[in-house]
Amino acid sequence: MTTLLNYQRGGSGATVILIHGLFGAMDNLNILAKHLQQKFDVIQVDVRNHGDSFHHSSMDYEDLAMDIFNLLDHLNVERCHVVGHSMGGKIAMQCALTQPNRIHSLIVADIAPVQYPPHHKQILSGLKAIDPQTINQRKDADNLLAEYEPALGVRQFLLKNLVKSEQGYQWRANIDNIANAYHQITKPVKNDAQYTGPVLFIKGGNSDYITNENRAAIGKRFPHAKARVITNAGHWLHAEKPQEFNRIVEQFIEKNEV
Template sequence: MLRWARAWRLPFGRPGPSCPSFPGVSVAPSGSGNGGGAEPRPLRLSYTLLDGEPARPALVFLHGLFGCKTNFNSIAKALAQQTGRRVLTVDARNHGDSPHSPDMSYEAMSQDLQDLLLQLGLAPCVLVGHSMGGKTAMLLALQRPELVERLIAVDISPMVTTSVSDFPTYMAAMRAVAIPAEVPRSRARKLADEQLSSVIKDVAVRQFLLTNLVEVDGRFVWRVNLDALAQHVDTIMAFPPRQDSYLGPTLFLLGANSRFVHPSHYPEIRRLFPRAQMQTVPNAGHWVHADRPQDFVAAIRGFLA
């Protein structure tokens, strides 16, 4: 029987059908950045944990840029029921119900997750990361391989992805949105969609971005920390240089219609992840889990087997 084992949110967090409906506006203390070679100070991330057999490695899902933990709700429930494992979904810093911080480095995001895994007693785990979450997962596996039983990187590689990503354009369009105060939510969402549509033509992408539009004290704002994301967009699109490799089983799960992972990336993938397998999901774009959820679940189950 599926049970919601534990969920931590900021005191004002409320779960919603797609992403939580209120922003995590806590700010990390000054000095939480990764400057001067100091270890990044971890943040207390928001998460949801589905119960399962403690003897088997848990599945841990990390969302991509502009996403949140509830992007994986139906997939997490399906895998918890089908595999009997614990399933953890996590909001990255500056996303969902997790606190905001000026630091958006992968080192900081990896440290956040390391602390959470150890706090919950979920190491070693099966780490599943999409896009930005996939880069966080890859770095954690390279830094602390003992915490990762196996790794799944979803439509991302340990390479710079600026040339194929429209995320900088999305950020600029989101920052330009202006909504009058005290308008109804339905009107606010329509206004925001109209303003985004001049730059972002894909309706599905706009709807995804609009899951981050929330009301705070009668004003509509973006729940993600756009200032930090925009300031560090080059860092998010890149990947920290690494010499060590992760020797555990690794799956790169790619969308057939996506351009994020190019064959020219394969040598670096093989260098860092010698046991890597490549699998392509037909009729899927960059958001593989949203485009083909059943195929996504089947691929994960096949890799676990």
Template sequence: MKLHYRDLGQGTPFVILHGLFGISDNWQTLAKYWSQKYHVYLLDLRNHGRSPQSTDFNYDLMVEDLSEFITEHNLVNPVIMGHSMGGKVAMNFALSHPNQVSKLIVVDIAPRPYPVHHQDIINGLNAIDISTMTSRTEAETALEPYIPETDVRLFLLKNLYRKEDNSFGWRMNLAAIERNIAEVGRETIADVPFTKPTLFVKGGNSRYIQEKDVPSIQRLFPNVQLVTIENVGHWVHAEAPEKFYQLVVDFIG
């Protein structure tokens, strides 16, 4: 599958993968700063953003998509970074394609399995009748009973776009995501560890990476640094952009 992407800058190739319900635009602001040092590639994963949609949705396929992208664009020794679901893609890719990665950055997700915990979001998105909707305000109003946090609602509604006939549509394939939602929490496993430099970044207020996850992280990624940015949640890069920017630059070099 040929993924939609945008790229900025010159230098070391730096591939960034968004999380579930995200799009490449989520990283645009930080990418502009990183592009002063690196050649940044912002990808839309399958069934997200402007990338093709498919009834099939799992990590094996997303890893294949990423490998195809790296090969097609002749990226040599790229740094791969992923947040949340994108972090799972990045982990799986590094473990299965170690020769196509120079350094790995995983943002606020661990290798362990996660139970399905996105049902409120899915129910809220399904409650939006985009066939009759005339404004984003209507969509946010429909979503509010399911998602009380304003910032999360606005994040999700970035997936809405206006079609040529002025009606609304979703950038994401909500039906495929819902049908395969258990895949998103799938455990990351491998017989052979990824031994190149790896950085795990945890949000201090987030529960996605816990103390119990450290042994599995160190087993799969023995050359790892685990850094906590305090007083932020799961969206580490959005809540502490300056600290996160510098942490990534110091790691990549």
């Protein structure tokens, strides 16, 4: 029996699936989901090893894309629009390249289909240094993580994965699996195929995740790709400029709804 991703679904109309990034969960894209649900059938997912989804040792993009298709099959969704942020954008791209006939349109938020340097190693070391069983209050975990990550906002985001139960604190995400498979997460999107449908890359103006050097890699896989830049926004553009981000996504989906 196929193990399915944890998901939420709401709204009606054409189906849109939203895929969050590394260390995140489906609620990262709640603002976008609530906006789109006014016009569309919106599915939010927790990627494997994240949120309340199942845990697995592989974080290979072909496997992550198959998780999406298994859920769509379970929900009897033949075709959909797909929106992904960061790692979720890579998963979305892999979906479009693997089964292009099932993707109406592709929207990628601040990521390219390329190899990235391993710039989360310090964060992973910090997360692994936290033993939830020894944590009495969230501040204890923050103090430990501060030795590895100075930015409070980043720490607050990461520590959303630390949840309290009757047994005490525990990790919601599988930190060990993510750390062990991190080399897979940094890899480029696989597949020499092309997706010739409509594609929009949305870049944060202050972010360096998409560069001019990435144009060739994007054009090779997505020959009809267009780009939008949200000024004064970084990698978390959907949270920093939600109204502009939501409007861009909504308009692109409406334009390409068939």
